[in-house]
Every structure is written in C-alpha cells, then in structure tokens.
Amino acid sequence: MTKSQKTRFKKVLEAKRGELLREIGERRQGLAIDTASDPMDQVRNLADRDFAVRGVDRLCRMLRQVEGALRELRENTYGVCARCEEEIPLKRLEAVPWSPFCVSCQERLEHSAQGGEWEDFEPPYALAS
Ligand SMILES: [Zn+2]
Numbered sequence: 130m131t132k133s134q135k136t137r138f139k140k141v142l143e144a145k146r147g148e149l150l151r152e153i154g155e156r157r158q159g160l161a162i163d164t165a166s167d168p169m170d171q172v173r174n175l176a177d178r179d180f181a182v183r184g185v186d187r188l189c190r191m192l193r194q195v196e197g198a199l200r201e202l203r204e205n206t207y208g209v210c211a212r213c214e215e216e217i218p219l220k221r222l223e224a225v226p227w228s229p230f231c232v233s234c235q236e237r238l239e240h241s242a243q244g245g246e247w248e249d250f251e252p253p254y255a256l257a258s
Pocket of ligand 1: 232
C-alpha cells in the first residue's frame with residue numbers, strides 16, 4: 130500500500146470516527162429516562178429505549194473497529210488480515226476501510242458467530258455486527 134493510499138484511508142477512518150462519536154453522543158442523550166405518567170407511554174418508552182441501547186452498542190463496536198484500523202495504520206499493519214495475515218484486497222478496504230479481515234476470514238467469522246465451528250480464532254477486538 131502506498132503512502133498516499135494510507136493517507137486517504139486515514140482521512141476516511143478519522144471522518145468515520147468523528148461521525149460515530151457524534152452519533153453515539155446524540156443517542157446517549159436520547160436515552161435519558163422519560164418519566165411519562167401514562168403506563169402505556171412508559172411501555173413504549175422502554176421499547177424505544179431498548180432499541181436505542183442496541184443501536185448504541187452496534188455503533189460502539191463499529192467505533193472500536195475504526196479505532197483498531199487507525200491504530201494499525203500507525204503501526205504499519207493496516208491492510209493485513211488479522212487472522213490469516215494475507216493482504217486485504219484494496220477493493221475490500223475501499224468498501225469497508227475498518228475491516229480487520231479479508232473476505233474469506235470474514236465469512237468464516239460470520240459462520241462461527243452463527244454457531245459454526247471456528248477453532249483457534251481470536252478476534253483482535255470486538256466486531257461490529
Ligand atoms: Zn484472512
């Protein structure tokens with residue numbers, strides 16, 4: 130990977146990190162408990178809250194991936210699959226710049242997340258679903 134490609138990915142990743150941080154902050158504010166007096170409203174608020182919590186969770190996992198990718202850029206290990214250590218094709222990085230895996234490892238990971246076997250697999254950090 131050339132220096133200018135790395136610079137480009139760094140910009141994309143930093144922009145994504147800023148976007149995620151802002152969105153997580155906004156959603157967390159929205160999570161403040163609304164004390165509605167109507168029991169039906171309370172039930173609905175709880176359901177909304179549950180939905181919002183799951184959304185924040187997903188955003189936080191993605192943020193960790195983005196930060197992991199930025200760290201890899203600093204350490205010069207960016208663009209290498211965290212599992213098989215093959216280079217991740219540039220096309221894939223352009224589609225998902227924070228992806229720590231090549232396509233085939235990602236597929237195996239998804240397979241194992243669905244209850245399939247994948248021995249000796251240690252994700253480097255929590256993964257976005
Ligand atoms: Zn791989």
